[in-house]
Amino acid sequence: MDLGDLIAEVHRRCDTTRPAGPEQHDRIARLAVAAELAGQLQELALALIEEHVKHCRTHGSSWADIGAVLGVTRQAVQQRFSGATKRYSPNR
DSSP, X not given: OOHHHHHXXXXXXXXXXXXXXXXXXXXXXXXXXXXXXXXXXXXXXXXXXXXXXXXXXXXXOOHHHHHHHHTSOHHHHHHHHHHHHGGGOTTO
16 A cells, blocks of 8 residues: 555545535545544554564564564654553463
């Protein structure tokens, strides 16, 4: 998926959910749909990373190694993801 695909998706969603109106309204409607889509993509991106952090932790990767890959400190990645990985701990 690239930017062109996302722009096309915004236009498709606008065409199917909103009646055609003045040009200014159409631009604002597209911006609203783009913001909504961007939020959904951010949530999916975070869920994707969280899923892989869980997998890495389950299979013995250290917080330091995970942090290095994500470009943050061990402490930062541990704070962000430790609650999400507890239920996937090999000891449970």
